[in-house]
Amino acid sequence: MNRYEAEHRFALARVAHLATVTPAGGPHLVPCTFEVVEGRIVSVVDEKPKRTKALQRLANIRANPNVALLVDRYEEDWTKLWWVRANGRATVVEEGPERDAAVAALTLKYPQYVDQPPSGPAVVVDVDEWTWWAAVPHGEP
Amino acid sequence: MNRYEAEHRFALARVAHLATVTPAGGPHLVPCTFEVVEGRIVSVVDEKPKRTKALQRLANIRANPNVALLVDRYEEDWTKLWWVRANGRATVVEEGPERDAAVAALTLKYPQYVDQPPSGPAVVVDVDEWTWWAAVPHGEP
Numbered sequence A, B: 001m002n003r004y005e006a007e008h009r010f011a012l013a014r015v016a017h018l019a020t021v022t023p024a025g026g027p028h029l030v031p032c033t034f035e036v037v038e039g040r041i042v043s044v045v046d047e048k049p050k051r052t053k054a055l056q057r058l059a060n061i062r063a064n065p066n067v068a069l070l071v072d073r074y075e076e077d078w079t080k081l082w083w084v085r086a087n088g089r090a091t092v093v094e095e096g097p098e099r100d101a102a103v104a105a106l107t108l109k110y111p112q113y114v115d116q117p118p119s120g121p122a123v124v125v126d127v128d129e130w131t132w133w134a135a136v137p138h139g140e141p
Helices: A003-012 A056-063 A097-109 B003-012 B056-063 B097-109
Strands: A016-021 A027-032 A035-037 A040-044 A066-073 A082-093 A122-134 B016-021 B027-032 B035-037 B040-044 B066-073 B082-093 B122-134
Touching: A003 A035, A003 A066, A003 A082, A003 A122, A016 A040, A016 A056, A016 B016, A016 B027, A016 B066, A027 A056, A027 B016, A027 B027, A027 B066, A027 B082, A035 A097, A040 A097, A056 A082, A056 A122, A066 A122, A066 B016, A066 B027, A082 A097, A082 B027, A097 A122, B003 B035, B003 B066, B003 B082, B003 B122, B016 B040, B016 B056, B027 B056, B035 B097, B040 B097, B056 B082, B056 B122, B066 B122, B082 B097, B097 B122
Parallel strands: none
Antiparallel strands: A016 A027, A016 A066, A035 A040, A040 A122, A066 A082, A082 A122, B016 B027, B016 B066, B035 B040, B040 B122, B066 B082, B082 B122
16 A cells, blocks of 8 residues: 555545544544545534534644544455554634535535535644555555 | 443444554554453454554553543444444553453454464553444444
8 A cells, every 4th residue: 555545545435533632631532424625634513413512522623633533444354454544633614615615525425414414613634644554565455 | 322232332343443642642543453351441462564563552551541442333324323432541561461361352352363363562441431322322233
């Protein structure tokens, strides 16, 4: 896997795992939908039931913008395992054209959003580093 | 989903995502195999090719024991989505009976380890909090 393929596999994945750091210095971790738009990773808080509207991930990012997003494949045949990780700095975008573009991109990727577009803030990640791993370095995805 | 079912779904999952915090205060995230043994989550650094033996996750835990482990299900039918997260404090166990018990438990769960047991340190997590979410709160897994 090279960087081009790593980013490609990442972008095609249907779910990512978003890690942030709490103000108390602990890790926080949630799965999320996402899309890659012009090299940045975008996610938008959606209507899937949440415990509260004051989401921990947003509070964390506002206090510490460092995030990690991981996409991975699990198979019982461990020669097929791979993962791709993006480390970067996130911004919470409450409204405006950047958020609207993120919603549009997500709705193209996920038809589930056509009838119920995500209505919360966007999280936009500028990636500083792509890291990847594959059990078979030159294997097929 | 109640706590009993949340822990059950977590234990049955084949892969978890482990988030730790780096000494610089950033999030670190890797997929890992694991087992739940007497209420604690155990994982052992294995032979799957690693970039280096001085693993970031171990350095992070030694400096800051706070970890989060997430298990989730993704389906295109979003009524089937769920996740379970464990937050706790981790310890790196280099050798001894506790590490050997973790290796034995992992080898029972993952037949892939029978021919090549994991040879690195164990990470043992005392869980402080279980959190879970399901799109349909009383749905089937």
